[in-house]
Amino acid sequence: xxxxxxxxxxxxxxxxxxxxxxxxxxxxxxxxxxxxxxxxxxxxxxxxxxxxxxxxxxxxxxxxxxxxxxxxxxxxxxxxxxxxxxxxxxxxxxxxxxxxxxxxxxxxxxxxxxxxxxxxxxxxxxxxxxxxxxxxxxxxxxxxxxxxxxxxxxxxxxxxxxxxxxxxxxxxxxxxxxxxxxxxxxxxxxxxxxxxxxxxxxxxxxxxxxxxxxxxxxxxxx
Ligand SMILES: [Zn+2]
Numbered sequence: 001x002x003x004x005x006x007x008x009x010x011x012x013x014x015x016x017x018x019x020x021x022x023x024x025x026x027x028x029x030x031x032x033x034x035x036x037x038x039x040x041x042x043x044x045x046x047x048x049x050x051x052x053x054x055x056x057x058x059x060x061x062x063x064x065x066x067x068x069x070x071x072x073x074x075x076x077x078x079x080x081x082x083x084x085x086x087x088x089x090x091x092x093x094x095x096x097x098x099x100x101x102x103x104x105x106x107x108x109x110x111x112x113x114x115x116x117x118x119x120x121x122x123x124x125x126x127x128x129x130x131x132x133x134x135x136x137x138x139x140x141x142x143x144x145x146x147x148x149x150x151x152x153x154x155x156x157x158x159x160x161x162x163x164x165x166x167x168x169x170x171x172x173x174x175x176x177x178x179x180x181x182x183x184x185x186x187x188x189x190x191x192x193x194x195x196x197x198x199x200x201x202x203x204x205x206x207x208x209x210x211x212x213x214x215x216x217x218x219x220x221x222x
Contacts, residue, residue: 016157019076021085022046022192027199029188029206031171039185041174043157044085046190049200054091056202059133059163068132069093070114075126075157086128086157087192092117111152129153131161139164139171139205141183149173149181162186169205 026046033039051071058067073089094110118125130153132145139162141149149160160173171186188206191199199208 016075016077016084018079019074019085021076021078021081021083022087023190025194026190026192027201028190028209028211029201029203030209031186031188032205032207033171033185034187035207037185039187040176041187042084042177042179043159043174044083044190045088045159045172045174045187046085046192047088048192048194049196051088051091052191052200055131055161055163056165058091058093059131059165062133063135063165066133066135067093068130070127071129071131071159071161072118072122072125073128075128084157086126086159088128088161088189089125090122091131127153127158129159129161131163133163133165135165137164139169139186141173141181146181146183163203167204168202170203171205 021044051073055069055071058069061067070092071088071090072092073087075084075086077084092114094114114127118127130149134140141160141162145160145162149158153160156175156179159175161170162173163170172189173181173183173185174187175181191201193199201208
């Protein structure tokens with residue numbers, strides 16, 4: 001496979017804009033893998049309820065073939081602590097994807113189309129990652145997924161979300177602080193509820209980490 005020199009991302013390495021990490025407006029969901037092993041993601045991942053629903057509806061729309069798309073949002077560093085985080089605000093279904101039961105392909109055409117949409121509709125947003133489904137497979141990144149991730153989403157803060165629509169399991173693949181990515185170790189995320197009481201999360205392999213009082217950091221004794 002000839003893959004050299006397909007580079008569609010901007011060449012400059014930007015720095016995150018300042019913000020406030022929104023722990024107090026979010027529910028923390030941790031994956032089964034994360035609860036069993038101490039893992040440390042390089043970045044905190046937040047997702048709005050709207051984006052969560054969009055990705056899941058898309059994944060449920062085809063139970064035989066993989067679907068996929070882009071995750072658009074913000075990349076920020078907390079003004080007080082410097083902790084970096086992303087907020088997934090939009091999920092954009094990929095339009096020019098070649099679909100098959102075993103893989104989803106992001107083509108050069110589809111990447112170009114996506115950047116055009118971003119420039120036109122979301123000029124202040126960042127491409128924070130991508131999502132795709134794994135019908136009747138487990139939640140992991142295949143070698144091909146890793147190739148796509150490293151080719152099209154090479155920044156340390158860009159993430160991949162895999163959803164299995166039959167059993168409703170899922171996981172975020174997040175690089176660690178050194179930039180390494182484990183293709184089997186997936187994380188949960190922070191559901192951005194923005195003060196709403198109800199959660200929309202239905203993934204069966206996630207458990208909420210309950211904190212005593214919202215706005216206060218979690219206890220260490222878990
Ligand atoms: Zn895959």
